[in-house]
Amino acid sequence: MENSKIKLLNNSINKILKSELVTDMREYYAQLPTTIIEDQTVYIFDGLIPKELNFKIAKHDRFLPVPTHIHTFIELNYIYSGTCNQIIDGKKVQLHQGDLIIIDTEVPHSIAKTDVNDIIINILIRKEYFSSMFFENLSNNGIIFDFLLNAISYTTTHNQYIVFHTNKNNHLKEDIRQILWETYFPTVCSYPFIENYLNLLFIDLLRVFEYDAHNNSSIKNHAFEQRIDVLRYIEDNFDTCTLKSVSSHFNYSPNYLSTFIRKSTGKTYSRLIREYKMAKVCFYLANTNTPVDEIAEKCGFSNLTFFYKKFNEIYEKSPKEYRATNR
Incomplete structure (x- = not known):
């Protein structure tokens, strides 16, 4: 992507949104369904992806923490700049610029308060998306496929997340920028364009060898x-x-x-x-x-x-x- 477009994109991403000016989210959370996991009340995030779409791209709202929650979709957090601290299934995970984390469905996690320079891009994807769009693209490709297969299997235990340290991967960084450009400056065919770049994003993740994998019982047992x-x-x-x-x-x-x-x-x-x-x-x-x-x-x-x-x-x-x- 040309430097002029990167500068324009960065300016748009760094703008403080109206939703980021909210200082009290108690009324919002009071309307959400909850469940009990290990004696802790956990919010359920559902319905965040428009019904007619398979995925949603959005910047994480800064300045307020997000309490412990689970969701019915697969979530990717990309640290565009700054840092992000999360508690995932009871474990503290610190993410830095260029890191990408994939969080399985039904994994309890919270996000600490972020600052003005902490830009997190959320990619929310329906489980059904992987069984259709990735039908021929990710088969037999190791840890990503194993993780996604488990995520869409509807098994009773979902307790996985994977952290990828991608800061040195220019291809993946370009994938993210192209996805964000089409999100912030949509035009004709932006949705299928993003869809194709999501495919490339996951293929590029297969090339990232420096990763941390977590599962209560080893992913390779x-x-x-x-x-x-x-x-x-x-x-x-x-x-x-x-x-x-x-x-x-x-x-x-x-x-x-x-x-x-x-x-x-x-x-x-x-x-x-x-x-x-x-x-x-x-x-x-x-x-x-x-x-x-x-x-x-x-x-x-x-x-x-x-x-x-x-x-x-x-x-x-x-x-x-x-x-x-x-x-």
Whole structure:
């Protein structure tokens, strides 16, 4: 990005917003739902992403702390300048300029008061986004894919975050700047432009080797790797595999595999297969002009009435509406 555009972008980002002048947030927090986690009241952040969109880009409001909360989306915090101190699942995490943190759903965390020079960019992303937009881009790419797969699996335990020290990565810095430029100075096709740069952002994260990973039980423990192996195999072969064939591949009995999948994901085998097929449908809807009925059949839905019913149940919109909002 040219220096003139960087200067203009920095001026826009550094402006103090009206929301940053608020000094008392008690009324706002009083309206939020809460839950109890380990005897602590925790706020639930939901509905922050417009219903018709998959993600939201916004600058973090400075000057006030954010109390302990969880959210139903995946959150990325990029430290554009300054520092940011968070308490994540009881652990103090200090972030500096150029650091990027990915926080899984349902992870209790709070953010300390920030100063005028502490610019934090929040990227809020629906879980469904990864199973559609990243369907073919991040498969089999190590820790990021493992983390995102766990985040979208709807398992009962979500306790992960990853910190990336990206200050020396110019490609990633440029990804962020381009995303912010299209956010602050939107024009024709800004949304798909940002969507593509988000893809590049995650691909560039795969190249960042200096990272801190946290999980109450190691991210690479045997149970986790076993789950990843099974789910990757199903993802790679969902068009043709059956419960019996997957069981045979891993030397499990069908009953054991069925129970294993349910415990690992909270879903039945048939529902998991259906969701993989739906993810593929979403990929084709967002990236091709192929007729909907043809996409459905191509992705393994022979009963179109069943397909349309399930699609509406999952995404709360028709395939046509999904295509219109994700192009």
